[in-house]
Amino acid sequence: MTAVRASQLIDAYLRRLEKELADLPTAKRHEIVDEIRSHIAGERSAMVDETDANLMNLLDRLGDPAEIAAEARSGAERRRPAPGFRRFGTLEVLALALMLLAWPVGVILLWASRAWTTREKVLGSVLPPGGYPGAFLVMSTFHWFVSMADSGPKWGQITVGAVLFTVSLLLLTAPIGMCVYLATRMRVPSQQQGDVRGSSRW
Amino acid sequence: MPIDGLATQLRKGVIEYCVLAMLKEAPLYGGEVIQLLRTKGQILVSEGTIYPLLSRMRSEGFVETEWRDTPAGAPRRYYRLSRSGQRAVAEFRDEWFRFRDSVDEIFRDGGGQR
Numbered sequence A: 001m002t003a004v005r006a007s008q009l010i011d012a013y014l015r016r017l018e019k020e021l022a023d024l025p026t027a028k029r030h031e032i033v034d035e036i037r038s039h040i041a042g043e044r045s046a047m048v049d050e051t052d053a054n055l056m057n058l059l060d061r062l063g064d065p066a067e068i069a070a071e072a073r074s075g076a077e078r079r080r081p082a083p084g085f086r087r088f089g090t091l092e093v094l095a096l097a098l099m100l101l102a103w104p105v106g107v108i109l110l111w112a113s114r115a116w117t118t119r120e121k122v123l124g125s126v127l128p129p130g131g132y133p134g135a136f137l138v139m140s141t142f143h144w145f146v147s148m149a150d151s152g153p154k155w156g157q158i159t160v161g162a163v164l165f166t167v168s169l170l171l172l173t174a175p176i177g178m179c180v181y182l183a184t185r186m187r188v189p190s191q192q193q194g195d196v197r198g199s200s201r202w
Numbered sequence B: 001m002p003i004d005g006l007a008t009q010l011r012k013g014v015i016e017y018c019v020l021a022m023l024k025e026a027p028l029y030g031g032e033v034i035q036l037l038r039t040k041g042q043i044l045v046s047e048g049t050i051y052p053l054l055s056r057m058r059s060e061g062f063v064e065t066e067w068r069d070t071p072a073g074a075p076r077r078y079y080r081l082s083r084s085g086q087r088a089v090a091e092f093r094d095e096w097f098r099f100r101d102s103v104d105e106i107f108r109d110g111g112g113q114r
Helices: A006-020 A026-046 A052-062 A065-079 A090-101 A103-112 A118-126 A131-140 A142-150 A154-185 A191-201 B003-022 B030-038 B047-059 B083-108
Strands: B063-068 B076-081
Touching: A006 A026, A006 A052, A006 A065, A026 A052, A026 A065, A026 B030, A026 B047, A026 B076, A052 B047, A065 B047, A090 A103, A090 A131, A090 A154, A103 A118, A103 A131, A118 A154, A131 A142, A131 A154, A142 A154, B003 B030, B003 B047, B003 B083, B030 B047, B030 B076, B047 B063, B047 B076, B076 B083
Parallel strands: none
Antiparallel strands: B063 B076
């Protein structure tokens, strides 16, 4: 006996599978369809008696294309919130660099990006006060404190010196520290996932 | 909940670890994974779902793949357990035995209905 409808059956099955997988990334879809196509070819070559009924049983065992697609999708959903899904976009790199060098522009880009949550954006805008230009501006006012302390007692000079040293250190490390923090928190949603996840991150 | 749905739920969480465990012995291609699962009873219902599963495990880094020529026909994609896959299997194994023992104990005691 032969399977008169063989190619018709298999093509219809693969077409349905393609359709069910339509919302998946192209590479993923091709991988799954190609594997299933070669699975069918392998099973057919091992078939002693290739009849329409045997082919239909083979396709039945493979399962409903919708079920295969559901399995493929369940994985994608599970991976979505997982850490490690990070990608550098030009906007994000520019935002971080300008946060240090040209603070107001950096902050605007920070808020324009969808890679960070509102909380991270607020932290990023407030904690390094003005990036390095801001830090140097603050530090340039320190001579005022020093001149105040000069007229005071010796212990006053030491205390003011120590405090200013600590504050300077913080001012110099805060912007770069915040940039590192923001870089580790960055999540750029990919094209097709963007709308779903973007809403919860704004 | 119908018993059918229950079986599906139970299968879902364990099947990928069963596949990983099978790859411990030797690299396999998809068809071999399916054949092996067929001999292990009702673990796999829709055989086609193994392919998205394998694909996902590859994305997650639990398996690595390589194409191998076959004597007759097209090359096949073989799946091999990676380092992180080995760790995942070991973790699952410990977790599963603990879990299974707890469930066994509850049912041995009469399902906690005494």
